[in-house]
Amino acid sequence: MNENTVSDFKCGYVALVGLPNVGKSTLMNNLLQMKLSIVTPKPQTTRQRVLGILNEPDKQVIFLDTPGLLKPRYKLQEVMLKTIEKAVSDSDLILLMIEAGESLNPRDIELYDQINEAGRPVVLVINKIDRISKAKLLPLIETLHEQTGIQDIVPISATKLDGLDQLKSTIKKYMPMNVPFYPPEYVTEQPERFFVAEIIREKIFQKYGEEIPYSSTVIIDEFKERKTGKDFIRATIYVERISQKGILIGKKGQALKKVGLAARGEIEHFLQRQVYLDLHVSVKEKWRSKENALRDLGYH
Template structure:
């Protein structure tokens, strides 16, 4: 007999362990921005993977960490609230980094969670095989994981095994989304995230964490061209100067890279009008956070 299965899987972990890279590998395309900066993901990202008989809906949460400002508290709360809403929790760790207080903190958050938890030891392409056993032993002594799977999200090593374990946790039932749908994120959100990703790649130190991107206007004109008016918000005048760059060169490069990717996604030419504004200490202002979409 032919059964259809479906379910939700939440991807959690410390900042910068490869959660978004893992989600993008599952999807075979980018649905979450990727950067070497911690705390890249700020909103739950839905990736919807549908096969002939199964649909897995992946939620990529912000990295769980002890918050230092109201934005950090929002991000951590978002991740924690997701844990009881799903059929499976996928806890991703960086196998190339020795576990410590950060991992202890996450395991403590999982203590009262009834949802099954898979442990994914990511970035095994960066370590020797003999380094895996002590790592597995460390985590096994601290939490009763349903399974432990070493993978490399970057090279896709052992992802087939992980897919099998995820499929085993799906429940018999109808698809939640149309089979052709790959994400629930609207075009404005995707555009803002792509612009923010380019800022993350091109800037350093405190600047990436102080950036928010708001799409003021996005519409397709009669000639098929997409017009996008976007504002990059920062917290300090000095940060504004860095993003604009000498003679506007940095802002121009951010715009060029973002426009190229947006054109590939939208399938049309894009006119990107990019501005930089200062909103002092916006990460600690609840009203501003709400206006930026961090509810």
């Protein structure tokens, strides 16, 4: 039990929204002090909403990490866009994240206008302030105030954990009085197998160039917990073309083996137990463009 009375406890939903690569997933992980959302230097790594729960004595904040907003080219991206719209309309507060720079990116303004339609309160978060000089920060905040009219603008560095306390107290202002929605030991509501698939996907993003990561998706076919011995996980990586399958597997299976090794280490760290990871590669032609395939592969 926490010492606060139920009546001053706050609980609500916060959507993390912003262009690809601004640092949304990094922020969520570092606020939760747990790596839930995968992070890579490539844009559009996050494809589905990832729910992360911050539990503190005075509040429970439920974050919805979303894919970066973009103009859809594939059916997959249309689904990603719907995910963002849903997260925005389900939230008590939207954190619109931008990167610290010389000026505001026109695409950020476009995004802001889009989000504003939902009529939810918006806090502007300027991330990556470790990359700009302190002298530039104040004028940047002034300009952003003028351009957007947003009251609360919070500069942070998600990687350096700078400004996170200020951000948390700003978030709290917007959270409604509520009893916690989840038991305090919960950090997410998504099943372990979702995170296992995400970790494998992250390794693919880290180890291959452009084509393979964006054409890949991962399905967990089997996840057997065992009382004795390691858990057994069988996963299939789906790609769009046979040539991609060849690249993914590599000469004598060497490339895939590296993915498996890296993924297994991180899966074990995440689950806090040992696993046997059995990886397969299969082709599902043009899965990113087909509604049925997307549904079969867990995107909806």
